Amino acid sequence: MPQRPFVLVLFALPATLIFLLFFVGPFAYFAVMSFWSVSAYRLTPGFDLENYIDVFTEYAYPLGFTFAIALAIATVTTTLAFAFAYLARFRAGRWGPILLFVTLITMFGGYLVKIYAWRTILGSTGILNAGLLGLGLIDEPLPWLLYNPGAVVVTLVHFLLPFAVLPIYGSLRGIGDAQLAAARDLGAGPSRSLVDIVLPQCELGIVVAFMLTFFIAAGDYITPRLVGGPSTAMIGNFVESQFITALNAPQSSALAVAILAVCAGTIFVLRTGMRKALAVR
């Protein structure tokens, strides 16, 4: 392995260049644009808080709604993912690798088709309704399975679950069985072990999983459009419509930056909270 700093830098250079040129650069430009304005469809550089004012006045409701639903999705997904990863790592024995395998393969298959599939499952003539009707549990299809925020939550939780399981499992892997055995020998019950031993050590995995799901859910626009129904517009919808339909990239960017900032702020708060909660022990 390269030891000398020069070689280290050289090796890291290609990836770093790509990172800077195709992520940091464009994103910085995009973020700076949020302070610009558009007049007569001409992009005018400048410094103007107009777009942000609009974000917090005109788009306040969708912003708040998006934040709430993304938080719900992230919480549900991370919790489920943790439980599943825990199961795979500590409780499932030889089934563990199989559970993991299932997780890995469900990561693929396409984002769009999954939304499309849920639309089919939850619809009035979908299999859930068909099943309930067939079993005689209901007389008419349930309309509230689809075209509402709940459908968005189910669809996104399903899509994001594998992405959340992997980092948490990665963290859990680092916790030796010996530690848990020792704790058991010392008389700790499973929940005590969980809180004192497991959680602190997989903090990183949990935070990564939460961040991933939170950010991606907050910026999603296709899911609400296809399964969310008439009243589930999320910020992503407006980021897109302002950019593409209104040709107002600065407004679009301000919306994007706003949601990212809100999410980042929340994560910071939650993480500090989690640290405190776990540290008291």
Next chain:
Amino acid sequence: MKRSKIAKPTNGPVKVRSLAPMSRRHMLQGAGAAALGATTIGGIRRAQAATNIKAMVWEGYDVFLEGGDYLARNDITLDKTYIGAAEEIIAKLRLAPREVDVSSPYFIQVDFMAAEGLLMPLDLEKIPNFKNLFPAIVDAARDNMTYEDQWYSAPFTWASIPLMYNADEVTDPMESWMDMLRPEFKGKSAIPADPTSVFATWGRVVTGNQSPNRMTLAELDETVKFLIEMKKNHLRTIAASYGELGDLFARKEILVCEGAEWVAPLAGDVPVKWSYPKEGTMTYIEGFSMSAEASDPDAVYGLINNALSVEGQIAGAEYNGLPITNADALPMLSDFNRATYPYDNIESFFTTNLRIEQMYLLEEDGTNATWDDYIKAWETVMAA
């Protein structure tokens, strides 16, 4: 009618709107990909043909141009860009006029595009099939497609945005747009996510303004409130595309919607009919235009003529589920197409219940709403 089509007036009563440099052109190019998003890869696919014509049209309209084996017979290749909004054509013509030879602009924009010098006046002698068009269509299109007595666009199809319903379940007559809001349709209705048609339709219903593209800010506001109310209490969903409306009918999610005739066959087993309500139905005529700086005008004339020929018309009509404009093609139409569109009554189609809209305003004048206001209004509806 697939997406929002907005009109940008120019010289004359309203100011010319100058477009931003590259940034906007590229934004619009991306927006083009952002709608139906299916094009051929020009670079990989381009054969070494004698003539290469660049077309900028809605997805599916290229079939009219290609109709039959016209391209092969004449050794032409068609380099297609599919648009997501009619605006893109104007932008492209302004900034890169030689990148487009033939296009399908929104017809109410054609006269001012002509005034701007973006389009070439069409020599009807070179489009022999033009004489075979239904006179009613030619009359209806004349106002918008001609400028200073010259034609700038050749009509090849038309359609409207009527009130559609599931014919199995809906037996009472649907005579008014308000019928869509009857209690039995609560939670079983939909509208497309197309501000142009939504405001044109419901603006008229709500405010009585017969030029819903020229509402005052107050009227727009009233319409917005109505739409929000409708959305919250009445709609199953706002369909992301017109095609999805067909899907919604097929999956029995809705019984009624504001839609388009060509959506009906997309509803699978569900028979969908429509009515032209008494308040009025938005209608439109599509035409092909040649760019002022087209590289090979004769080739473009040939293509346009082919789009109006029997082969072109039938091919395009069957592919898109849209009607024809050439009367000679009538006998060859499928029964379904014949039954769908009122060819027997074509004169009244354009004069009675159906309305051709005016262009939106671009300039603020304090009272009337501009295109920007319509977009903001749409966002308000979506966000609520």
Next chain:
Amino acid sequence: MTGRVSRIAWILFGTGTVLFMLLPMVLLVLFSFGGNELASFPLRGLTFDWYTALFAKSDFRVALENSTYLSVAVGATSVPVGMLAAFAFAGLKRRRAGPAIAAMAAPLMMPPLVLALALFSAYSALDISLGLSTVLPGQVVFIQPFVILVIYARMADFDRTLLDSARDLGASPFRAFVTVTLPIISPTVIGAALIAMALSLDEFIITYYTIGGGLTLPTLVWGLLRRSLDPSVNALATLILIGTVGATILAIRATRYRG
């Protein structure tokens, strides 16, 4: 006894979650062979019709060509680049490597739409024409963290003494790399390549906004969905699924991934 109850609870939970994860995909595959146009039960017979319809579309052939080309190119780019970066990070102390890798993973944490629009804006501003070549770096930037992580993790378990022995025996660093390191980590590298290709094959949003005009398999799915009820989209989705899952399975076998 709580032991038994908790065991049963875990089994139920595990099975339930697995079913939840697999259900949509299973249905998709099922409907791609189903006789109905509408994706619902009861199924009216089995058929390959949707597949033949799909293959007949010229758009499909174009999309397949582009997707194949793109994913191979993305794999060929992100693997060497990521591998080198992983080596560099492996040479750092654990403390330093962590944040560095985390930084590289930032593109993953953003909503893909923001990344896509940012790239599009940048390309616009610089007047760069869009095409497959503008999609490539956008995909690489969020795929390379996966490659880096996988290879970095492998390097953490790598026995350095082997290298030291090789060096002691007189091999140059390069020689040592080629004859010692590479053969040992090659399964991981292959695995990473396959994962990179699978991720690229699946990617929709960045491609959609930075391709200009043009088709890949996921954007074709979008186009077909927009049109309407087109059951060949199920066939297309199943094919994408087979491609990506197949690649993943191969990758797992290659890396003997245990988690």
